[in-house]
Amino acid sequence: MWRMVLRKVAGALAGFGALLLGGGAALAHPHVWVTVRAEVVYAPDGRVSSIRHAWSFDEMYSTFLSQGLDKNGDGKFSREELSELAKINVESLSDQNYYTVAKANGKPVAVAPPVDYWLEGDAKRLTLNFTLPLAAASAPKIFGLEVYDPSFFVAFAMEEGDAAMAVTGAPKGCATTLTRSKSPDAVAAGGSSSLSESFFQALGAGSNAGGQFANRLLVACP
Amino acid sequence: MSLEASLPAGDRRPGPGARTILVALVALAVAAGLLWLVSLFIGGAAAPGPPARSPFGVGPREAVATGGGGLAGWLLAVQGDFYRRLSGALRAAREDGSALWSLVLLGFAYGAFHAAGPGHGKAVIAGWIVASERALHRGVSLAFAAALLQALVAIGLVLVMSLALGATAQAMTGAANVVEIASFAALALLGLALLPRKARRLAALLDPPSRRAIQAGPACDHYHGPDPASLERQQGFADLAGVVVAAGARPCSGAVILLVFALAQGMLAAGVAAVLAMALGVALTTSAVAALAVLAKGAALRLASGRGRGGLLAGAALETLAAALLATLGAALVAGLWSAGAQA
Numbered sequence: 001m002w003r004m005v006l007r008k009v010a011g012a013l014a015g016f017g018a019l020l021l022g023g024g025a026a027l028a029h030p031h032v033w034v035t036v037r038a039e040v041v042y043a044p045d046g047r048v049s050s051i052r053h054a055w056s057f058d059e060m061y062s063t064f065l066s067q068g069l070d071k072n073g074d075g076k077f078s079r080e081e082l083s084e085l086a087k088i089n090v091e092s093l094s095d096q097n098y099y100t101v102a103k104a105n106g107k108p109v110a111v112a113p114p115v116d117y118w119l120e121g122d123a124k125r126l127t128l129n130f131t132l133p134l135a136a137a138s139a140p141k142i143f144g145l146e147v148y149d150p151s152f153f154v155a156f157a158m159e160e161g162d163a164a165m166a167v168t169g170a171p172k173g174c175a176t177t178l179t180r181s182k183s184p185d186a187v188a189a190g191g192s193s194s195l196s197e198s199f200f201q202a203l204g205a206g207s208n209a210g211g212q213f214a215n216r217l218l219v220a221c222p
Numbered sequence: 223m224s225l226e227a228s229l230p231a232g233d234r235r236p237g238p239g240a241r242t243i244l245v246a247l248v249a250l251a252v253a254a255g256l257l258w259l260v261s262l263f264i265g266g267a268a269a270p271g272p273p274a275r276s277p278f279g280v281g282p283r284e285a286v287a288t289g290g291g292g293l294a295g296w297l298l299a300v301q302g303d304f305y306r307r308l309s310g311a312l313r314a315a316r317e318d319g320s321a322l323w324s325l326v327l328l329g330f331a332y333g334a335f336h337a338a339g340p341g342h343g344k345a346v347i348a349g350w351i352v353a354s355e356r357a358l359h360r361g362v363s364l365a366f367a368a369a370l371l372q373a374l375v376a377i378g379l380v381l382v383m384s385l386a387l388g389a390t391a392q393a394m395t396g397a398a399n400v401v402e403i404a405s406f407a408a409l410a411l412l413g414l415a416l417l418p419r420k421a422r423r424l425a426a427l428l429d430p431p432s433r434r435a436i437q438a439g440p441a442c443d444h445y446h447g448p449d450p451a452s453l454e455r456q457q458g459f460a461d462l463a464g465v466v467v468a469a470g471a472r473p474c475s476g477a478v479i480l481l482v483f484a485l486a487q488g489m490l491a492a493g494v495a496a497v498l499a500m501a502l503g504v505a506l507t508t509s510a511v512a513a514l515a516v517l518a519k520g521a522a523l524r525l526a527s528g529r530g531r532g533g534l535l536a537g538a539a540l541e542t543l544a545a546a547l548l549a550t551l552g553a554a555l556v557a558g559l560w561s562a563g564a565q566a
Contacts, residue, residue, distance in 0.1 A: 029301035029336075031475060032278070060309045060483045065280060067482055068390040085280070088392060092279030099277075123486060152298060154277060 030155035033058035036147050036215055037159050042169040046139030046221070051100060051111070051132045053147075056159075062126035082119035082126075090114045090130050098132055099149050099156065101214075104140035139171070141221055148181070148214035157181055158215045165217040174221040181215050245428070246421035249546035257550055276475075280391040297338055304332035305476055308496060312484055315492045322492055329496035333369075333503025336476065342555060343368055344508055346409055346469040346548065348515040353416055353544035354461065356519065361512030364462065366505040368470030373501035375401060375470070376477040377494055384485055394482075398473055399559075405471035406555040412464035413549025420542040427535050468552065469508075474500070 039052040057065060069081050093099070094113060102109045117130035145165065147156050158164040158180050167176050311328050314321035337344070347368065351361050383389040383397055477497045484493025522540060526533030 029298040029305060031305070031479070033306070058309075060479055063483045063486045064479045065278070065391050067384060067486070068388045068393070085390075085392070088279035092277060096277050149277075152302070155302070 030152055032061045032154045034154055034156050035159050036156050037164055037166075038145060038147060038215075038217070039166045039168055040143065040145055040170075040217065040219060042167070042171065044169070046171045047136050048102070048104065048109075048134050048140065048143050049136075050115075050134055051102065051145060052129070053098070053100070053132065054127055054129045056121070056125050056127045059124050062121070063123045065126055066123045077120075077122060077126075079118050079120060086117050086119040086128060086130075089119070089128055090117045096149070098130075099147055099154065100132060101144075101146040101148075102132075102134060103142075103144040103146075104136050104138075105142055106144075109134050109136050139221070143219040143221075145217040146214040156215055165215070167217075167219055170219060171221050174219050177218045177220075179214075179216040179218075241425040241428070242418060242422045245425045245542065246417050246546070249417065249421060249542045250550060252543060253546035253550040256547065257554060276395070280395045297335055301332060301335045304328055304335065308332065308480055309483060312480070312487060312489055312492060312496070316487060316489055322495065325492055325496050326499040329499035330503040332476070333500035333505075334507050335503075336474070336500070337369075337504040337507035342406075342409070342551065343372075343469040343472075344511045345551060346465060347508060347512050349544050349548045349551070350412075350461075350465045351512060351515040352519050353420065353541050353548065356516065356523075358513055358516045361516050362509045364465055364469070365508035365512045367466045369501040369505035369508060371466055371470035372472070372474060372504065373477065373497050376473040376481060376497055379473055380478060380481040380485065384482055391482075394478070398475075398478065402472045403556060403559055405468055406552050406559065408464055408471070408552070409468035410549055410552025410556060412461065412468050413545055413547070413552055415464070416461065416545035417542070417549055420538065420545045424535070424538040424542045427531070427538050468548075474504075476500075 035056040037054040037056075040048060041050045041052060043049040065085060066077060066082070069085060070077060071081050072078075090098075090113075098111060098114075100111055102111060112133040112135060114130040115133055117128070119126055119128050121127045147158075149156060158178070164180075165176075165178055167174065170176075308325070308328050311321060311325040315325050347361065347364050350364070355361060379394065379397060379401070383394045387393070389397075477500055481490075481493045481497060484490055484496070519540075523537055526536045529536075
């Protein structure tokens with residue numbers, strides 16, 4: 001009996017500590033800026049088979065991540081030198097469900113752990129590539145993909161240009177629509193006023209605040 | 223029943239030591255209950271939050287605000303903006319020495335706003351003030367010492383790990399986690415060291431005055447050992463050091479990342495200047511919290527002072543509870559880290 005009570009108390013304390021360290025409806029200011037490129041890959045039978053991500057980190061975080069990893073000192077980072085870091089990156093991202101929300105006909109689809117991942121680039125711009133397999137049962141009429149961090153710790157923005165979110169192998173006649181969150185550079189250049197205003201409104205709108213800053217791709221098929 | 227009745231009334235009461243332990247345990251239970259209630263309250267509206275570890279697996283963890291109304295959102299927006307501008311200012315300072323001033327100003331502003339957000343440091347200093355302190359200047363010096371320690375830990379961490387050892391982000395994160403768990407343990411120890419002293423006073427007050435008069439015989443004047451005043455001074459210094467370590471030893475992830483970046487840009491001195499300016503901003507905000515705690519405690523004591531024994535009891539109970547809260551908070555943070563580590 002005492003042991004059970006003690007265990008309960010210890011559990012409650014651990015829960016509270018975890019909460020303080022970062023649980024609950026928690027928010028942080030962005031510490032990492034990520035420029036996203038994503039590709040929705042269709043299988044020949046019309047199902048969505050996977051999502052290919054290529055995420056580039058901002059310069060400050062790229063420098064932090066890549067420090068000490070140029071093992072042979074040639075001033076460049078090979079995939080081998082970065083492989084251990086890439087593994088840590090994708091394994092940790094599973095806690096966040098890869099910041100990826102995939103929906104088939106409006107219903108969330110589970111993503112499997114990354115099958116293929118690597119880091120490339122330099123201390124100015126490190127890019128994390130990984131492929132998330134999808135377990136979709138049938139070919140969706142509407143497929144949606146969102147990339148965002150509800151806690152704001154990571155600020156996601158889509159790359160400039162049409163390649164930001166691409167669709168590969170989709171059935172004939174499918175149409176795509178792209179909605180961008182504000183690019184972090186535009187936000188920084190625009191000054192704090194524009195950021196705080198939209199931030200304010202988004203936060204007032206409810207718990208899914210980060211979702212309002214989502215980068216969203218919709219693929220509608222006949 | 224008859225046997226019990228035949229015993230002298232006083233003998234059935236626990237002795238002074240046992241009473242102190244009882245009071246301390248009750249205070250700990252109340253503190254744990256309070257924290258649990260708070261966690262229920264905060265956790266009730268929970269949406270999926272950021273991780274207890276960095277989302278990319280490396281980089282120091284960041285304390286996060288819970289809830290997040292309009293004010294919290296605005297604070298986050300301002301911080302994010304300042305933080306983002308720091309890297310640009312650092313690069314500008316390389317080309318133009320006069321840009322160093324804007325870098326230092328940005329660091330200061332970032333620190334002041336960042337400290338207004340979540341973090342256990344303010345809770346530690348406020349809790350300590352409620353438990354043991356009345357002087358404003360002491361609260362402010364604690365705030366400044368803790369902020370300076372935080373900056374020095376970040377600078378030391380980056381200098382030793384990055385410059386001397388050529389460490390990776392992973393190794394640096396590991397070292398930061400060790401410092402972090404040590405600072406949380408220091409908090410738990412501080413609370414546990416403080417609690418028996420506060421509990422003893424409260425237990426003595428709870429004792430009926432007649433009984434105390436009997437106990438406090440002439441033998442009590444006979445005291446061997448170090449002079450009490452110097453003992454108290456030593457104790458006081460150890461306590462204050464504990465407060466500073468518990469509140470300030472955990473490095474700020476923004477500062478660590480900025481320093482690594484500054485080092486890579488060959489701008490270490492500018493990075494150090496920015497981080498010290500950050501500490502000044504943090505100290506300013508934390509001082510405001512410390513001043514609030516001093517004022518609140520002063521008001522509570524004034525309210526209680528006219529009420530004789532009841533007022534004294536209320537004051538002692540408040541101090542005991544604050545000590546128990548510090549201990550419980552430290553234990554909760556260590557346990558949270560441990561359970562997060564176990565999941566990882």
